[in-house]
Amino acid sequence: MIDLRSDTVTKPTEAMRxxxxxxxVGDDVYEEDPTIHQLEHKAAELLGKEDALFxxxxxxxxxxxxxxxxxxxxEAIMEANSHIFMYEAASVSALAGVQPRTLNGTRGxxxxxxxxxxxxxxxxxxxxxxxxxLENTHNRAGxxxxxxxxxxxxxxxxxxxxxxxxxxxxxxxxxSISSGFPVQKYAxxxxxxxxxxxxxxxxxxxxxxxxxxxxxxxxxxxRKRLGGGLRQAGVLAAPGLVALTDMVNRLAEDxxxxxxxxxxxxxxxxxxxxxxxETNIVLxxxxxxxxxxxxxxxxxxxxxxxxxxxGPHTVRFVTHYGISxxxxxxxxxxxxxxxxxx
Numbered sequence: 001m002i003d004l005r006s007d008t009v010t011k012p013t014e015a016m017r018x019x020x021x022x023x024x025v026g027d028d029v030y031e032e033d034p035t036i037h038q039l040e041h042k043a044a045e046l047l048g049k050e051d052a053l054f055x056x057x058x059x060x061x062x063x064x065x066x067x068x069x070x071x072x073x074x075e076a077i078m079e080a081n082s083h084i085f086m087y088e089a090a091s092v093s094a095l096a097g098v099q100p101r102t103l104n105g106t107r108g109x110x111x112x113x114x115x116x117x118x119x120x121x122x123x124x125x126x127x128x129x130x131x132x133x134l135e136n137t138h139n140r141a142g143x144x145x146x147x148x149x150x151x152x153x154x155x156x157x158x159x160x161x162x163x164x165x166x167x168x169x170x171x172x173x174x175x176s177i178s179s180g181f182p183v184q185k186y187a188x189x190x191x192x193x194x195x196x197x198x199x200x201x202x203x204x205x206x207x208x209x210x211x212x213x214x215x216x217x218x219x220x221x222x223r224k225r226l227g228g229g230l231r232q233a234g235v236l237a238a239p240g241l242v243a244l245t246d247m248v249n250r251l252a253e254d255x256x257x258x259x260x261x262x263x264x265x266x267x268x269x270x271x272x273x274x275x276x277x278e279t280n281i282v283l284x285x286x287x288x289x290x291x292x293x294x295x296x297x298x299x300x301x302x303x304x305x306x307x308x309x310x311g312p313h314t315v316r317f318v319t320h321y322g323i324s325x326x327x328x329x330x331x332x333x334x335x336x337x338x339x340x341x342x
Contacts (some may be wrong), residue, residue: 108138142275
């Protein structure tokens with residue numbers, strides 16, 4: 001089976017499995033797990049932050065950030081198709097009591113002037129603007145890069161209003177490989193950042209939040225409240241360390257595979273590539289082939305290929321560790337063989 005539904009389906013490397021087996025462990029709720037300490041130190045160092053916290057998932061990391069930054073009744077500004085708004089089960093409202101203020105962006109990037117206009121003035125009728133959330137790379141925009149200048153301008157606006165910025169950087173290392181900017185360059189334009197270890201980096205579990213020491217101390221309590229305090233968690237942290245040390249540069253291979261896939265699929269009559277492929281996501285529109293996304297996916301599955309629905313006629317392909325050039329060629333051949341009904 002060629003599974004291109006998401007980079008979350010990656011399997012841990014042999015080095016990760018061995019690292020988990022050999023990991024020195026302790027009780028992390030007591031802050032006594034040495035492998036967790038190593039992972040958090042490594043992540044904080046890479047991201048240029050004072051401290052970091054291991055969490056079970058990107059969603060948990062994002063929600064801990066909202067809970068830590070905001071008070072109940074605050075408002076958080078975010079892009080209308082952001083992961084936090086679209087795919088986290090309304091957690092900002094259900095858990096934090098925070099109202100999302102969504103702004104339509106261009107390829108995932110909010111216009112800084114729109115952000116400035118959305119910041120609430122002090123008025124008894126309005127919520128306080130407690131947080132601005134960014135996403136890089138942007139999932140719904142097809143793995144688009146958030147331009148560094150866009151982030152810089154929004155960060156300046158936020159600083160002037162004393163509003164923190166949280167970056168959902170689940171695929172931030174993909175952004176770094178594509179742009180050539182180190183992850184620290186992006187992270188310095190934020191107050192806090194979440195990075196995922198279990199997508200393209202291939203670890204089996206976990207994300208990391210990074211920020212100031214004071215922020216992480218408060219975030220640790222929110223993690224405990226959410227049931228995220230783990231015991232001998234070094235067996236999870238050890239593969240994460242391998243991910244950060246061994247798996248970053250190979251993301252360039254995923255990007256190359258995505259570029260090849262988009263280029264060759266785009267040559268097929270009736271197939272439209274919807275996004276500018278900058279990282280490891282390809283959005284394919286099959287309307288002109290005469291199929292809905294579900295019908296098209298059913299045909300792919302019959303040929304042992306999995307992808308994800310992303311709209312009535314849009315299918316998402318995500319390249320990742322474990323997908324070879326031969327797999328990419330096979331997908332191209334099978335899509336080319338799909339009969340056109342229009």
